[in-house]
């Protein structure tokens with residue numbers, strides 16, 4: 001059996017897919033569980049990655065981060081199949097674009113905050129069965145309170161790019177979740193990280209070519225996957241409990 005069992009939520013697309021690809025190409029030590037709300041999308045992702053040749057192994061699991069029954073069933077299945085989890089990557093997220101304000105706020109908070117909170121709660125005992133457990137949350141370096149507070153007054157046109165604010169509010173709340181988990185479980189051995197993946201190609205902004213590529217400005221999500229590889233291979237252990245990016249740490 002692989003020595004490192006990794007579960008990535010929303011792994012059928014974007015950063016989750018790219019991270020899965022990076023990990024299973026890097027080493028035969030990794031078994032990545034592709035968690036997706038759609039079994040079909042998870043299986044398609046597994047086939048696509050396997051077809052390119054991998055060292056590690058893959059499996060799939062149904063997991064809708066807004067559905068408590070789905071979360072508990074996934075945790076029970078991982079317990080039954082593996083008995084532990086070494087890395088939990090709370091990656092699934094939504095941008096909340098194209099909705100009225102109330103729907104956008106509810107969707108962002110439910111998916112980007114409540115979901116990760118409930119998933120971490122459900123999988124924590126399995127993480128503590130690991131000798132070296134990691135809890136990684138995909139956040140956003142652009143959405144910290146500090147950065148936004150500074151930009152409100154200094155960045156020309158800031159109010160135009162802000163949108164409804166639902167996504168920013170959700171990532172700021174997620175950051176608090178990370179700080180609280182690090183405070184409570186860090187001393188017990190859980191290595192907790194918030195990850196700023198960079199501005200990368202994905203479906204977060206929409207599925208048109210322009211939106212996926214961030215109007216030609218978005219980078220390669222495999223670079224975000226490489227940051228996760230660095231974390232789980234211990235190269236970022238000095239930054240544990242922080243909001244990290246490719247080259248360092250952001251203030252909260």
Ligand SMILES: NC(=O)c1ccc[n+]([C@@H]2O[C@H](COP(=O)([O-])OP(=O)(O)OC[C@H]3O[C@@H](n4cnc5c(N)ncnc54)[C@H](OP(=O)(O)O)[C@@H]3O)[C@@H](O)[C@H]2O)c1
Nearest residue numbers: 010013014015037064065091092093140199200202203204
């Ligand atoms: N791309 C960037 O530039 C960027 C920058 C900063 C932070 N992030 C963060 O990176 C993370 C990954 O997003 P991405 O950019 O890779 O976008 P993406 O391509 O849209 O991937 C998001 C993933 O989350 C899944 N998801 C959404 N709602 C879900 C739910 N209720 N249950 C289970 N899965 C759900 C999606 O599934 P479906 O395919 O079924 O919709 C998809 O697999 C997010 O947390 C996002 O906020 C991205």
